Amino acid sequence: LLTAAYIKTIKSLQLAKFRKELGQFVVEGDKAVRELLQSKQIQTKAVYALPQWFEACQKHSIQILRNANCIETNAHQLAAMTGLKTPTQVLAVAEIPQYILAKIPDNQWVIYLDQVQDPGNVGTILRLADWFGIEWVIASPDTADTWSPKVIQASMGAFARVKSARTDLKRLDLKNTHILAADMHGKSIYTGVAAKSGILIMGNEGQGISVSLEQLITERITIPRHPKGGAESLNVATATAIILSNLHLH
Amino acid sequence: LLTAAYIKTIKSLQLAKFRKELGQFVVEGDKAVRELLQSKQIQTKAVYALPQWFEACQKHSIQILRNANCIETNAHQLAAMTGLKTPTQVLAVAEIPQYILAKIPDNQWVIYLDQVQDPGNVGTILRLADWFGIEWVIASPDTADTWSPKVIQASMGAFARVKSARTDLKRLDLKNTHILAADMHGKSIYTGVAAKSGILIMGNEGQGISVSLEQLITERITIPRHPKGGAESLNVATATAIILSNLHLH
Numbered sequence: 291l292l293t294a295a296y297i298k299t300i301k302s303l304q305l306a307k308f309r310k311e312l313g314q315f316v317v318e319g320d321k322a323v324r325e326l327l328q329s330k331q332i333q334t335k336a337v338y339a340l341p342q343w344f345e346a347c348q349k350h351s352i353q354i355l356r357n358a359n360c361i362e363t364n365a366h367q368l369a370a371m372t373g374l375k376t377p378t379q380v381l382a383v384a385e386i387p388q389y390i391l392a393k394i395p396d397n398q399w400v401i402y403l404d405q406v407q408d409p410g411n412v413g414t415i416l417r418l419a420d421w422f423g424i425e426w427v428i429a430s431p432d433t434a435d436t437w438s439p440k441v442i443q444a445s446m447g448a449f450a451r452v453k454s455a456r457t458d459l460k461r462l463d464l465k466n467t468h469i470l471a472a473d474m475h476g477k478s479i480y481t482g483v484a485a486k487s488g489i490l491i492m493g494n495e496g497q498g499i500s501v502s503l504e505q506l507i508t509e510r511i512t513i514p515r516h517p518k519g520g521a522e523s524l525n526v527a528t529a530t531a532i533i534l535s536n537l538h539l540h
Numbered sequence: 541l542l543t544a545a546y547i548k549t550i551k552s553l554q555l556a557k558f559r560k561e562l563g564q565f566v567v568e569g570d571k572a573v574r575e576l577l578q579s580k581q582i583q584t585k586a587v588y589a590l591p592q593w594f595e596a597c598q599k600h601s602i603q604i605l606r607n608a609n610c611i612e613t614n615a616h617q618l619a620a621m622t623g624l625k626t627p628t629q630v631l632a633v634a635e636i637p638q639y640i641l642a643k644i645p646d647n648q649w650v651i652y653l654d655q656v657q658d659p660g661n662v663g664t665i666l667r668l669a670d671w672f673g674i675e676w677v678i679a680s681p682d683t684a685d686t687w688s689p690k691v692i693q694a695s696m697g698a699f700a701r702v703k704s705a706r707t708d709l710k711r712l713d714l715k716n717t718h719i720l721a722a723d724m725h726g727k728s729i730y731t732g733v734a735a736k737s738g739i740l741i742m743g744n745e746g747q748g749i750s751v752s753l754e755q756l757i758t759e760r761i762t763i764p765r766h767p768k769g770g771a772e773s774l775n776v777a778t779a780t781a782i783i784l785s786n787l788h789l790h
Contacts, residue, residue, distance in 0.1 A: 410660065414775050421774055423766030444775075451770040516673030516788060520701040524671055525664050525694075528781035531774070535782040538766060 292338070292361060297370045300338075300383060304373040306435045313386050315437040316371075317449075319378040325447035327354040332384050332450055338363045338371065339380035373439045386437050389453040391426055394467045398487050399537055400426040402459050403433040404503060405494035406526055412436060413444025414527035415492070420448035422534045427454045428462075428489075430500075459489070459503055469508045471499050472529055476510030479536045484509055490537070492530050542588070542611060547620045550588075550633060554623040556685045563636050565687040566621075567699075569628040575697035577604040582634050582700055588613045588621065589630035623689045636687050639703040641676055644717045648737050649787055650676040652709050653683045654753060655744035656776055662686060663694025664777035665742070670698035672784045677704045678712075678739075680750075709739070709753060719758045721749050722779055726760030729786045734759055740787070742780050 302308040303316045314335065317326045320343070326334055336359040339347075344362065347355055368377045394400060401419055406412055412434045419427050429436050436454040445452075468488030491507070493499035499507070513524060513532050524532075552558040553566045564585065567576045570593070576584055586609040589597075594612065597605055618627045644650060651669055656662055662684045669677050679686050686704040695702075718738030741757070743749035749757070763774060763782050774782075 414778060417771050417775060418778055420771035421763075421765050421769045423768035446771065446773075446775075448771055513671075513785065515671055518673035519671045521667050521670035521696065521698055523696075524781070525667060525696075525777070527775070528664060528668055528778055531778035531781040532785040535763065535785065 292363060292367060297367060300371045300381070301373075303383065304439060306438060309386065309435065309437055314383055315386050315442070316373070316439060317382045317384060317442055318372060318374060318380070318439065319443075320380055322442060322447060322449075323380045323382045324354060325450040326382055326384055327358060329450035331389075331453065332387050334358055335383045335385060336361055337380065337382045338368065340365065340368070343379040387453075389426075389455045391428060391453075391455055391457070391462065394462065394464070394487075394489065395425065396487055399424055399470075399534075400428060400489045401530070402428045402430070402489050402491045404430050404459070404491055404500050405497070406430075406433045406492060407495060408526075409434045409438050409440035410444045411495065411525065411527045413441040413446075413448075415530050416441065416445040416448040416452050416454065418527070418531055418534055419452045420445075422538050424534070425453055427452055428459070429454060429456045431456060431458055459491070459506065464489075464506065467508075469506050471503070471507045471510050472512070472533055473499060473507075473510040474512055474523075476512040478514050479511045479533055480514070483511060483537060490530075490533065492526055492533075495526050542613060542617060547617060550621045550631070551623075553633065554689060556688060559636065559685065559687055564633055565636050565692070566623070566689060567632045567634060567692055568622060568624060568630070568689065569693075570630055572692060572697060573630045573632045574604060575700040576632055576634055577608060579700035581639075581703065582637050584608055585633045585635060586611055587630065587632045588618065590615065590618070593629040637703075639676075639705045641678060641703075641705055641707070641712065644712065644714070644737075644739065645675065646737055649674055649720075649784075650678060650739045651780070652678045652680070652739050652741045654680045654709070654741050654750050655747070656680075656683045656742060657745060658776075659684045659688050659690035660694045661745065661775065661777045663691040663696075663698075665780050666691070666695040666698040666702050666704065668777070668781055668784055669702045670695075672788050674784070675703055677702055678709070679704060679706045681706060681708055709741070709756065714739075714756065717758075719756050721753070721757045721760050722762070722783055723749060723757075723760040724762055724773075726762040728764050729761045729783055730764070733761060733787060740780075740783065742776055742783075745776050 338361050442449050468485035471491040588611050591612050692699050718735035721741040
């Protein structure tokens with residue numbers, strides 16, 4: 291039975307505090323919930339949807355709902371659970387996976403987000419990681435919560451595939467790891483990067499890389515501005531796009 | 541005198557309808573207003589700010605306020621004008637410039653936004669254009685208004701330098717113009733592009749390039765997904781970033 295108290299609990303998952311306390315997060319909307327249900331990594335606790343959503347879903351892709359705990363709800367209940375202005379037909383609650391990066395993989399890049407504040411940027415970077423076949427995105431303790439509704443939405447399903455964990459870079463075993471940092475004073479990304487794998491640090495939107503990480507950096511790269519260009523900087527997600535594209539290329 | 545009626549008029553500029561009717565737009569926040577005041581292209585009608593903002597501004601950069609119509613306001617008035625949740629210390633009203641792209645420049649790329657809906661994406665693309673020294677961003681009639689507060693904010697000052705005009709691509713004189721389109725079925729961007737200038741079409745977030753533009757396209761390019769990648773697509777702003785970076789490179 292879906293009690294008012296439980297609806298309130300679901301609604302509370304909009305806030306980082308309650309997500310941390312309960313170890314759960316919310317996914318909203320048809321496409322995102324389908325991605326969640328297909329995830330091999332994330333366990334769905336329950337799917338709350340209008341009867342017509344379950345019907346449509348069963349008609350087209352019966353398999354993904356096989357093991358799910360499906361709970362029919364009405365529009366009123368969904369409106370009370372949602373974090374969106376316009377509630378969708380379906381909302382799911384899932385367990386936040388506790389990924390642990392025991393060892394830096396030696397054949398691929400890992401992204402480290404250093405104090406990236408904007409959830410739209412974090413979600414867009416997860417989506418980029420997913421596109422470029424990057425398995426891990428590590429968030430510094432002060433980066434936006436990777437399980438927030440805005441990150442989930444901007445990630446466009448990437449949250450269900452890319453592994454995101456929250457830890458301080460300094461706590462990882464970095465022996466023999468190439469640490470590449472996007473920095474205004476690095477060498478041009480177009481001249482190539484010395485390694486084929488390692489950690490790529492993307493810094494805070496305004497302040498760049500944290501001082502405490504400086505000593506860990508092996509190589510600094512920059513995206514050169516056009517001589518006629520006027521912008522002071524690039525958005526962190528678009529900078530990540532350009533860098534990943536170049537790492538991928540070389 | 542700043543009347544209640546005029547405050548209401550300023551507030552109405554949050555909406556596309558009134559921006560079009562009055563030919564004016566709003567810029568908020570210290571940094572964005574400074575960029576506006578330094579623009580060679582855009583005429584500022586008035587700057588509304590708290591007395592302390594004018595004082596700080598005069599202390600550090602008296603020149604940009606020299607020709608401006610400065611109107612001291614209180615926090616209550618600013619709160620009534622703003623479109624932000626938390627009003628800043630300063631808000632400016634400016635004339636929407638009527639740029640006309642008479643001829644496609646033959647030594648640089650022009651970006652054409654085909655039904656790009658999200659103002660955050662449009663603003664981020666203006667910022668990218670500004671970074672990569674691109675002078676013109678043309679918006680299709682059904683692209684998000686390039687003078688909306690969200691676009692101005694996301695552009696991080698680029699609105700004051702990049703020229704954005706609203707017109708249908710088919711109305712431009714495209715003789716001898718290379719028309720490059722980002723498309724899922726194009727050739728890899730990494731193999732290079734045949735031209736050094738022309739128009740780059742970036743399509744709608746969900747639907748891609750409009751059918752009506754298909755016949756105009758000279759070359760189609762795509763950003764290849766990594767074989768292990770899972771994402772269905774890239775965000776239009778990050779895709780633009782990768783393409784501009786590559787056009788810039790070759």
